[in-house]
Amino acid sequence: MRDNLKVSYLTAIFFFIVAIIYANLA
Incomplete structure (x- = not known):
């Protein structure tokens, strides 16, 4: 459970x- 959250x-x-x-390149 802990790993899944990470x-x-x-x-x-x-x-x-x-x-x-992507926004900076656009």
Whole structure:
């Protein structure tokens, strides 16, 4: 359960960072 939560957080952060980078490039 703990690992699953960590993965969810990492995925959310990764997606957020990618969105910011994409917005800066657009």
